Amino acid sequence: MQPACIEEVAAAIGRAPSAAMVAKVEADLMRHLRQLARTEKGWGGLSREQRMQRAAEAAQAEALADAQKAADRKASRLVAQVREVQRMEARAAQLKAQGVKNPHHAALFERMRTADDYVGGVRNEYMAEIADAVHSVEPQFFGLMQNPENVRAFARAVMDGDTSNPVMSKAAQAYLAAMEDMRLRSNAAGTDIGQLDYGYLPQPHDVGRVARAGKQAWMDFVFPRLKRERYVTEDGAPMGDAEVLKLLESAYDTISTEGRNKMVPGTAGQGSRASRFDDAHRVLHFKDADAHLDYVDSFGRGSLLESISGHVGGMSKNIGLMEEFGANPNTTYRLLKDTAEKLDNVTGARAAWHELATLDMTWDTLTGTTAQPVSAGMARFFQGVRNFTTATKLQGVLLSSFTDAPLQVLVGKSAGIPLGEGMKSLVRGFGKHAKASAEDLALGMDEIAGEMARWHQSNLAQGWTAKLANTTMKLTLVEGWTNGLRRGFALTLSRALERHRMTDWGVLDEFGRRRLESAGVTEADWKIWQMAEAQDGMLTKNSIRAIEGVPEADLNRATARLLGYIDSEARTAVLAPDLTTRATIQQGTKAGTFGGEMLRSLMLFKSFPMAIVDKHLRRLRNIPTAQGKVAYSVAMMASLQLFGAVSMQLKDIVQGKDPRDMTTGKFWAAAAAQGGGLGVFGDILYTGMGGEARGGQANWTSLLGPVFGNVMDAFNIARKGAGWVLADEGKADDARRNFGAEVLRFTKGNMPFVNLWYLRAAVDHMLLHELQEQLSPGYLRRMRRKAQKEWGQGFWWEPGEATPERAPNLETAAGE
Secondary structure (H helix, E strand, O other): OOHHHHHHHHHHHOOOOOHHHHHHHHHHHHHHHHHHHHHOOOHHHOOHHHHHHHHHHHHHHHHHHHHHHHHHHHHHHHHHHHHHHHHHHHHHHHHHHOOOOOHHHHHHHHHHHHHHHHHHHHHHHHHHHOHHHHHHHOOEOOOOEOOHHHHHHHHHHHHHOOOOOHHHHHHHHHHHHHHHHHHHHHHHHOOOOOOOOOOOOOOOEOHHHHHHHOHHHHHHHHHHHEOHHHOEOOOOOEOOHHHHHHHHHHHHHHHHOOOHHHOOOOOOOOOOOHHHHOOOOOOOOEOOHHHHHHHHHHHEOOOHHHHHHHHHHHHHHHHHHHHHHOOOHHHHHHHHHHHHHHHHOOOOOOOOOOOOOOHHHHHHHHHOHHHOOOOHHHHHHHHHHHHHHHHHHOOOHHHHOOOHHHHHHHHHHHOOOOHHHHHHHHHHOOOHHHHHHHHHOOOOOOOOOOOOOOOOOOOOOOOHHHHHHHHHHHHOOHHHHHHHHHHHHHHHHHHHHHHHOOOOHHHOOHHHHHHHHHOOOOHHHHHHHHHOOOEOOEOOHHHHHOOOOOOHHHHHHHHHHHHHHHHHHHHHHOOOOOHHHHHHHHOOOOOOOHHHHHHHHHOOOOHHHHHHHHHHHHHHHHOOOHHHHHHHHHHHHHHHHHHHHHHHHHHHHHOOEOOOOOOOHHHHHHHHHHHOOOHHHHHHHHHOOOOEOOOOOEHHHHOOHHHHHHHHHHHHHHHHHHHHHHOOOOOHHHHHHHHHHHHHHHHHHOOOOOOOOOOHHHHHHHHHHHHHHHHOOOHHHHHHHHHHHHHOOOEOOOOOOOOOOOOOOHHHHHOO
16 A cells, blocks of 8 residues: 555544554455456456546445444344343243242253254254255265265256256255355344355365375365456456465465464454354355365365255354344353353352253353364364264164153153144154155254264264264164154144144243243244244244244244254154253363363263253253152153163064063163163163173273273273283183184174174174184073073073074063
8 A cells, every 4th residue: 555545544544554454455455356357347448546446435335334234243242132131030030930049040051052942943944945955965875875976966056057957956946045045144143244156065175184285286286176267356357377376375374274374363362253254255266066076075074965064054053143142142141141140149050950061061062162173183083983883882772762752752742742643743754755744844854964963972073984873873773763753743743833822822831831931932933923824734934934024033033943942842752962961971172182082982872861861850840730740750760661671672582582571670670771771770780880781891891981991892802812822821722712702702893784783683693603602612601691690581592593493482571
């Protein structure tokens, strides 16, 4: 900037501009010159002074718009803060009347849970809009193999406007419409995201691959694949190679350091959540879809479906948090936290007596702070280990999932679903028609979002281990079972809401209103729900969106609340860990840290029993009468115990054993542990800490979780191997056989697919039993003796026999 220009700026603002301000003005001018050169007709015929004048006018307009946007954000933040403080205090008064300790903390914990549900509602609506796109590129063969032709055809339809494939063209149009809708809704919430003039596909950079390639190799790969007409100078002329390469150098530095190269040490942290999207101009513009996919194959992470799902999830979180807490959710949260601590006169209160999460831990989990890895490499490694453990240890998990059925009926009854309808919900969600209906209504969207978070506390990471784990969940049939039940419950609850919404908010029964309030539903939302026309006898997001004369923001809120409420209830009926359970497990630790990864590995598979306690205790609290609380508790415990017994017997039968004697207290105690998701404690209950679990390893190692249990098991086997090497000559043969048998057991227990519940018995009897007997003579005899000693069981399919000689003796279940 010329000295005379600097003097004019100083005169205009009343002070000398700083060097940083001058640099920003210059950068803005250059950016607008390039942008206008690319978009304005006749730009080349203008003089330099005219071009500078037009660019200055554009920069001025942008600066004024930015100032207005900043003012809007400030207003949004203040309105949200006033609203949320009043809402927290009102809810705290209700909770205090119910006898809740630290009611303001409890109200804020509840508010964060409802915000998490709201974010889920936003996500589900947009995932439903892109369902065609997801199905067009989803992996085939149980999720193992991606169809490259479909992926490329979809990308060409999006980026290149290719209409040669009608199916992909339709999917691309729906996808682009959803992306534009999300952009506009995000901007309405406070962001300032510009629109690309070509089809948008996410660019999921793998920082590790980019950094390992090195700057020169990365630039050599990217340079020939760029859309060069996007790169122009301020006078409209195409940029030369040197200028484009300079841009690429800067882009490489930013990508390979995750933006740390632009940090100014000592400055304050990030601004509002909305401001992070301002001026987020893309540097890499690929010439076509093929060039984009080539880059993703070489320097991206995950599949196209994963990047799309991740983008929708990230945008939904930003939209949801800003709509709930204003343009700067962090500032609103800090105000709410300080207010709660002052009014309750306590600091660091937990969510409840059975939980270990603080407010900050829960907020960081909600915003995704704990999911952002400190070390991407460490996070990938440990998540890969947990993925592999999921694939090998949950091959019989369907047989533990039968407790879903009674819980679904019980939760449905408490949500106002008649008993008969609750029973129908167990089968309503299965089949292609039910799946298509649910997708159209944005109900039960876990499957389409690529999420299977019931048996582990976070989404599976990308890569081959994630594919292996997801494929295992499909092959065990538990994914289909879980998603089918959730769909059925969601569809049934939507029908029940259609009936219930005819009752005005003020005359709802106390339990119904408490349940809705704890889910974040307000009287304003209820009134909008009442205005909607039913769709096939259901209250749906489509019927709410069809309402006329209601502000768009109110429709957005009412729709997200409906979808979030239904999804939350479905995740209680067919359990999945909610926000506070995830926060309790993670304890505020970040992914990619040693402590964080150790804790996540230690708590693998423990989210399910924790979610049972957490969710159902909260549900009990909303029941207004002691009689109702007792009835709910008795029904839940009895059903869990009964179906836990069914699960135990089925597990034994598929392993070739006769049923256990059900006339003993020992059996029903183990059934209660099994029904509550505490299978490890069931092992300890009847064999003690020093006994062996079903996998053959010591029970105490199971308390450390399957990852550390495997490590300890491998250590013990290695110790036995050392004992074989060091054994006296007379004992060497026994030590060798024992070591070989242990290696075989450990290998079998950690092999994918061979322990699937419907294949395990055949594999064992036709192959592994004979190998075990050869390696450790007497192994089969000891197996029979152990079953007889612990439970008095015989075998309907004798160990070592290729085929069974009889059917299971069901009379043993009655003690005969």
